[in-house]
Amino acid sequence: xxxxxxxxxxxxxxxxxxxxAHAEGKLNIYNWGxxxxxxxxxxxxxxxxxxxxxxxxxxxxTMLAKVKEGNTGYDIVVPGDYMxxxxxxxxxxxxxxxxxxxxxxxxxxxxxxxxxDPGRKYSVPYQWGTTSFTVDSDVYGGDVNTLALxxxxxxxxxxxxxxxxxxxxxxxxxxxxxxxPRCNSDxxxxxxxxxxxxxAKDDWRTMDYSVIEKLTSxxxxxxxSWNGAAMRARADRxxxxxxxxxxxxxxxxxNVAVLSDAPNMDNAKLFVNFMMDPxxxxxxxxxxxxxxxxxxxxxxxxxxxxxxxxIVMPAGAPVPDFVQxxxxxxxxxxxQVWTRLKQ
Amino acid sequence: MAKLSxxxxxxxxxxxxxxxxxxxGMSWLVLFMLYAPITVLxxxxxxxxxxxxxxxxxxxxxYSAALENDDIRDAALISIQxxxxxxxxxxxxxxxxxxxxxxxxxxxxxxxxxALINQPLMIPEIVTAIATLSFFSILRHITGVTGIGWLxxxxxxxxxxFAYMPIRARLTDMSVTYEAAAADLYxxxxxxxxxxxxxxxxxxxxxxxxxxxxxxLDDVIITLLVxxxxxxxxxxYILGQIRRGVTPEVNAVSTILIGVTVIMVTLTFFLQRKxx
Numbered sequence: 001x002x003x004x005x006x007x008x009x010x011x012x013x014x015x016x017x018x019x020x021a022h023a024e025g026k027l028n029i030y031n032w033g034x035x036x037x038x039x040x041x042x043x044x045x046x047x048x049x050x051x052x053x054x055x056x057x058x059x060x061x062t063m064l065a066k067v068k069e070g071n072t073g074y075d076i077v078v079p080g081d082y083m084x085x086x087x088x089x090x091x092x093x094x095x096x097x098x099x100x101x102x103x104x105x106x107x108x109x110x111x112x113x114x115x116x117d118p119g120r121k122y123s124v125p126y127q128w129g130t131t132s133f134t135v136d137s138d139v140y141g142g143d144v145n146t147l148a149l150x151x152x153x154x155x156x157x158x159x160x161x162x163x164x165x166x167x168x169x170x171x172x173x174x175x176x177x178x179x180x181p182r183c184n185s186d187x188x189x190x191x192x193x194x195x196x197x198x199x200a201k202d203d204w205r206t207m208d209y210s211v212i213e214k215l216t217s218x219x220x221x222x223x224x225s226w227n228g229a230a231m232r233a234r235a236d237r238x239x240x241x242x243x244x245x246x247x248x249x250x251x252x253x254x255n256v257a258v259l260s261d262a263p264n265m266d267n268a269k270l271f272v273n274f275m276m277d278p279x280x281x282x283x284x285x286x287x288x289x290x291x292x293x294x295x296x297x298x299x300x301x302x303x304x305x306x307x308x309x310x311i312v313m314p315a316g317a318p319v320p321d322f323v324q325x326x327x328x329x330x331x332x333x334x335x336q337v338w339t340r341l342k343q
Numbered sequence: 344m345a346k347l348s349x350x351x352x353x354x355x356x357x358x359x360x361x362x363x364x365x366x367x368g369m370s371w372l373v374l375f376m377l378y379a380p381i382t383v384l385x386x387x388x389x390x391x392x393x394x395x396x397x398x399x400x401x402x403x404x405x406y407s408a409a410l411e412n413d414d415i416r417d418a419a420l421i422s423i424q425x426x427x428x429x430x431x432x433x434x435x436x437x438x439x440x441x442x443x444x445x446x447x448x449x450x451x452x453x454x455x456x457x458a459l460i461n462q463p464l465m466i467p468e469i470v471t472a473i474a475t476l477s478f479f480s481i482l483r484h485i486t487g488v489t490g491i492g493w494l495x496x497x498x499x500x501x502x503x504x505f506a507y508m509p510i511r512a513r514l515t516d517m518s519v520t521y522e523a524a525a526a527d528l529y530x531x532x533x534x535x536x537x538x539x540x541x542x543x544x545x546x547x548x549x550x551x552x553x554x555x556x557x558x559x560l561d562d563v564i565i566t567l568l569v570x571x572x573x574x575x576x577x578x579x580y581i582l583g584q585i586r587r588g589v590t591p592e593v594n595a596v597s598t599i600l601i602g603v604t605v606i607m608v609t610l611t612f613f614l615q616r617k618x619x
Binding site: 028030032033034035038053054055056057058059062065066069070071072073074209210212213229232288 | 413414473476477480483484489567568570571572573574575579580582583584585586587588589
């Protein structure tokens with residue numbers, strides 16, 4: 001009898017807390033944590049009379065794991081470039097034809113025919129940046145624009161280096177230094193890469209994502225980092241210089257996309273169009289501190305961002321290398337290298 | 344510390360243990376290793392500047408920032424709501440399970456039931472998380488029901504073994520003579536439970552409930568995968584901040600949570616003493 005009672009309580013609890021996900025005027029956004037300007041969200045809510053919920057994830061892979069199972073209840077996600085390619089292939093994104101939307105004329109033509117979404121049928125630019133490294137020019141006075149600082153470390157930087165705890169960023173940096181192609185499936189070249197990484201690791205101090213804390217606390221003097229994080233670290237430690245290595249560096253772009261099982265499809269499309277407006281793109285940039293892909297947003301952005309060498313690449317810097325997602329056998333090989341490196 | 348020593352004095356050979364060389368030193372070292380990081384966390388919540396590693400001067404700005412931060416407040420409320428509800432149901436289920444596995448003699452499937460109840464403890468949490476995610480996704484698709492009930496359900500399930508263990512321990516400690524005496528005096532099983540077993544069992548139930556509450560409050564992996572829109576709990580919120588830089592608001596919120604937990608535990612301790 002007790003169990004029947006419990007059964008009833010449980011069902012009613014579930015039913016009471018059930019929220020109809022198909023109500024008018026709702027939008028559920030799933031973005032990186034602390035990456036969406038709350039004022040921009042408020043502006044969207046007031047402009048369209050839609051109630052927005054915002055949840056945060058810590059990595060593309062967590063988001064993919066949840067979305068792959070389906071019925072998450074989210075409408076908008078903001079995956080990275082390679083993740084968009086993966087999700088389109090898996091049929092997880094709705095074909096919203098962003099190129100036919102009203103505000104699409106504002107998108108910078110450089111970002112229209114990209115490898116992950118040619119013609120922009122599924123997504124629009126959110127923020128983009130580069131992943132390279134930043135170094136204290138007081139500690140190391142020489143030319144910073146080379147990966148030799150990480151893989152053939154000069155004396156003053158030995159033991160003062162932090163690398164990102166990211167398999168792709170570390171392996172790609174090594175491949176660029178050795179001038180080998182990305183998505184490398186050649187076992188000989190990968191063996192050479194592993195040897196290089198293991199030897200260089202002796203000069204590294206940590207492998208950690210908390211780049212800003214490590215640099216501002218002077219735990220390290222050189223850190224692999226994203227350009228926006230480097231700019232924020234420079235606010236606390238003015239001698240930091242962001243490097244654009246001649247061997248190349250990673251470019252990345254986060255994009256706004258709509259899930260194929262989104263409960264609020266129309267509101268989601270409204271939001272995508274909203275994101276392509278220059279003023280709103282600028283609001284995002286001012287909050288997240290990265291460049292956006294929308295022309296005309298410069299007049300609304302903070303002056304500090306328009307002058308920062310991290311955001312505006314100097315002339316003569318190599319073109320950022322947007323790395324495509326690799327095949328499964330290459331990923332398995334990378335995983336092996338990464339596991340060996342982390343031992 | 345009082346609870347710790349009472350624990351020791353019940354076991355045999357306690358005198359020898361306390362007189363072991365370096366016992367005091369080791370205890371202090373272990374306590375230090377456990378609590379030093381938390382102490383640093385609390386201290387830096389009063390730090391004036393933004394860095395979580397450099398100290399400038401005393402300030403309460405992060406507390407006001409945290410209390411004004413809508414996201415933190417919402418996340419904390421969701422955490423507490425889920426923890427309370429899950430604890431309530433988990434404790435009820437765990438009490439029933441404990442009674443069934445200690446008071447009813449041998450029956451076919453008893454050890455299997457115990458293993459099933461304790462299964463969330465043995466299986467790696469990520470496995471439980473992904474399995475729950477897949478299962479709920481199918482159920483959501485079939486029933487069309489969404490909402491925080493799913494998250495509460497997931498929490499209830501993994502909180503049950505944590506509530507179960509203290510209750511079962513307390514039951515095995517209690518002798519059956521009280522219940523036998525009540526039966527002799529013509530009490531029905533329900534009356535026996537209500538007037539004899541349950542009051543005697545209360546310390547175990549309270550301990551189980553507290554443990555379940557704390558476990559639900561700081562769960563990360565299962566919540567990360569199972570939570571739906573608008574169901575961000577406090578640990579998930581904090582995790583989401585890591586990629587973009589953590590501010591001392593997190594320190595402030597954590598200190599508040601620690602304070603609340605300490606007060607709760609102290610209250611429960613004093614309540615239990617009065618009962619004796």
